[in-house]
Every structure is written in C-alpha cells, then in structure tokens.
Amino acid sequence: MSARFAIAIAWTAAILAAAFLLLPLAVIAAASFSPTPVFDLPITGASLRWYGRIGSLDGFWPALGLSLMIACVATVVSLILGTVAAIAIAQGRMPGAEAISTALVAPLMLPGLVLGIALLNYFRALGLTATTTSLLLAHLIITLPYVARTMIAGLARFDFTLIEAARTLGCSWHQAILKVMVPALAPSYLTAALFSFLASFDNYPVSIFLTDARTKTLPIKMLQYIDEAPDPTIAALSTLILLATILLLFVSDRVVGLHRMAGTGE
C-alpha cells in the first residue's frame, strides 16, 4: 500500500517535472501562431504570418549560414580529432591516458562565460583577429568534449579483435577501420555528432565575445531581434529550430535507436 503510494508520488513528480520543462516550449510554439503582434491568452485565432517574416529579418540569412557552417565544420573536425584521441586512449598503452581524457572533457565543466573571456584574451595575445576563424576554433573547443566523451565510452566497449579479424579476412588497416570500426561505432558517431552540432549551433556565452558587428551567429542575432522588436517572429523562428531538432532526434532514433545512442541498451 505504502509502496504504491510512493510510486504514485514519484509518477506525479515526474509528470510535473516534465511539464515544467516542456511548458515554455509549448508557450513559444503557441505564441508563434498568434494573429496579433502581442501575444496574449486566451488565443483568439491562428496565423502563419510571423513564419513568413523570418526570412526578411535583417541579417537573418548570413547569421543562419554562419551558424550552420560553424556547427558543421566544428562537428566534422571534432569527430575526426575525437575519434583519433579516443583510439589512443582506449588502446591504453599511452602514459597519462587518464589525464588526457580528463583534459579533453574539461571544457564541459567550465562556465561558457569564463571560456569566452579566456579565448578572447588568448586569441588577442596570439594576434588572431579574423572573426570566423576564432569562432571556429572556439566552437571546436566547445564541441570536442562532447565527441571525445562519447567516443571514449564507445571505444571502451569496442572489441579491437574485430579489426584483427577484418585484417585476416583481407582488409588493409584503413579498410578495416572503415568497414568494421566505423559501422560498429555508428551509434556513438551519431550521438557525438548530434550533441556536438546542437552544442555549437545554440552556443551564446562563448560566441558573444568573439563576434563583431558584421559577423554574428544566429543565437546572438536572435537576442538582438528581441531587443529591437519583440514580436512573434522570434517565437516562429524558435519553433522552427525546435521542429528541426525534433526531426533530427526522430531520424536518429529510426537509424540507430536513442537507447543505443544513450548507451543504456544493447
């Protein structure tokens, strides 16, 4: 009886927590369909006019392009670097492998603001003034820990005998990596890529220190729009980003299964 009561409380708490987490997203989505520039409840109708306006926001396309480009490049480069580092760590014959793996993941623990200020000073000291390049390098530091963490975990469970088996079956070393290790680690790659892409795409606290007047990433531009004209266009844009993320997760689930990506199931 008391156990059932406790389970009921746990369920209620879980549902309330989920609602608390998701409700703001629902409000944003509802606001994006508001027929009036000022969103208020109760909703009096639905309109797609704010979605039509997204494209004509000042500087929207360059910001979106820059954010996508940086997220993609940072993700691809981190996937390569992260995998190579994870192989070295998983093979375990390197002294200080533990320390290196901790260092690789360390930027995850740092507050974004601290990282942003540190990188700003560091790039200045190096004489690096090109905005796009410094943004790319900074985002690499943001995304690499996600990739390294996932790939180290994935490779720790990878049986390197598979590579040897492939080699005795006629694969050269790089063929064995491509035909056996990459497909066997596909769930890890997908998880790593997803987290890496999202971490870069919605990063604000690091990017804010490294952008200039002409070169701005989408999150920074969005905050600027809210300052300038707080109408539901931003809500519409947010809803679109949300939909794209859900679509990405859905496709990933179809391809490898989210439970495999989270490493919670076989």
Place this chain on the structure above:
Amino acid sequence: MIDGTAAHLVVSGITKRFAALTVLDRVDLAIARGELVTLLGPSGCGKTTLLRLVAGLTLPDNGHITIAGRDLTKVPPHRRNVGVVFQSYALFPHLTVAGNVAFGLNVRRRPKSEVAAAVHRALQLVHLEHLAERPIAALSGGQQQRIALARALAVEPDVLLFDEALSALDRNLREEMQIELRRILREIGATAIFVTHDQDEALTMSDRIAVMNHGRIEQCARPREIYTRPASLFTLQFVGLSSRIAGTVAASDNGRIQVETPVGRFEAAGTLAPGDRAIVATRPEYLRVGSDGGGNTATGTIRTIVYQGSRCLVDVEAASGQSLLASLSGDQAADLSTGAPIRLSWPVTETFAFPAPEARP
C-alpha cells in the same frame, strides 16, 4: 618428425620479445598439408603469440615463416590468406550472419553469385544455412562459434588458426564442437593450428600436439606419444596424471638406470649418470595391485579412492608421504578400502626418468 620438404607451413627459428621479456625463443615447427597441430601450454607460454605471428598480427624479431613455400615473414595479414577463429569469435555486430561469412569475399571483390554460393557452402558445412539472415546478436555462443568458423572457411585460407576457439563454450557443447570441428576440418582437408590450454581438447582433436613452455616447444608428437612417452618432466606433468618420485641414480647401464628413492629402488629407461638427482615417474594406468604388474614395486596405505565409473583412481601414501596414483579397473578396486595397506607394481618399460630440476620454482 615431419620432412621439411613436405611441410606446408614452416616456422623456423622464430624469436619474439616484448621489451625485456622473451615470449618465443627460437621456435621451429613444421606442419604438413591437411594436418591439425595443437599448441598446448599454460598461459604465458607463448602459444597465442606464435599463432598471431603466423597470422601476421604480430611480427617476429628473428626467424622465418613460410606457407606453401612462400616466405610470409614480412607480409601483412591481409595478404597472407590465413583464416583465424578468435576466442571472442570477433563477429561483426553490424552485419548479418551471411554478411559476416561473405565479408572476406566481398573485400576480395568476388562476383555476387560466387559470394552467394561460397556463403551457402560455408553455412552448410556448419549446419547453419537457415540462420543466414539473422543478426549476430540473436545467436547462441555455439552458433557464433560456427559462424566464426564459416567466415574463416569461406575465403578458402591456406592455413586455419584457432585461438582458444572453444574455451568460451560450456563443457557439453565444447565436446560436441570438438568432434564437429574435427569432421569439418577432415572434410575440407584444412591445415590447422589450434591453440589451447585444455589437454583433453588437445588429445581429442590433434594429429600432433606441440607442448609449449616458457617460449619453447618442449615436445611435438602424436597425442598417444605425448601421453605415453613424455620427453620432459614438464610434458609429463602438464598432460595427464602421473606419480613422480625424486631420488638419486644408483646405477646406469646400457640405457637402463636404477634410481634409489625413499619409496624403494626403481628401474627405468634413461641415460643419467650415477649420482645424478632424478625423478622417476609413471602413468596411473600402468599400476596394478600386487607384485605381478611389472618390475617396479612399492607399498603404502590407501589415502583416498575416487570412484570414476568404469575405473577408480586410488591415491596411495608411500614412504615419507610420497603419493602414488593408480587408476584401477572396477574389479581390481572392489576389495580396497581407505587406510588399508597396499602393494602396487608397474612395468619398467612404462617407467620414465628425468633429471630433477635444479631448484623448485
């Protein structure tokens, strides 16, 4: 042993060191086409390293490996045409059963129809053609073992290598697979090396057994010879049960020696000189109750009787606590009881003598 010209696989003078540790020390081994040789030894004896050297997964510091007359010493594994069945099976989890078996042929870019036929043949050989489209995760341990074998067979390798390939299976399945594997290898006439630490497996499966210890082959001979004519104390101890009694050579004459021990004076074949420390030994099957079992006799009291079905294993405590093991038939053991005095005898021809090791390790 085997004539070098007829040998299909020849390992000569192979030495391998890992840092300061010498894992293989000038190993020679020649294997005829169609022969199954087992590398038997305790862990750390170098048997798996020798297998990996033949596969090309490790390179030797010295020595040569040739297969069918071709020097493969420096050839990378993917150009050797050697099949390996790994202890963990190492099946590719992202491929189906058929995908795994076809892997080697697809890498070789064989035409689709040829691959399909070869996969079908290999799966038929291991009796699992009905599982072709299953994912690997859906297979039992025994099935995975067979698929690993089918995958190695599909490319028609010159030599098949098995690294503790049966040790992950439970006992019944393992014994079944030993017979099954022997049948398959005979059927295709494969030349094979089988690495194991399980002496029963070695005795059951092999044409010849190479007993390895400390990076060297102690003896390479047929299973029966390994058991009945061990060439070294290590082989005697590692394969099968034995009674071993330490003593001193009292007389030596024409290949026969007399060894004085606390249990009595024993005669054995051997060439040790008088005064040498020696160990005389025999297998439990040769001991008989009474005095007419042969020229060597000893007395003691029965410590334990282990009932083994058709036979009984009797442990006899002789003088100064020395243990003698006798494997007796049911009717011979019928009247025995623990604590009773007993006289045992065994033939001189089945008594071995080895120089005693310098110091106990």
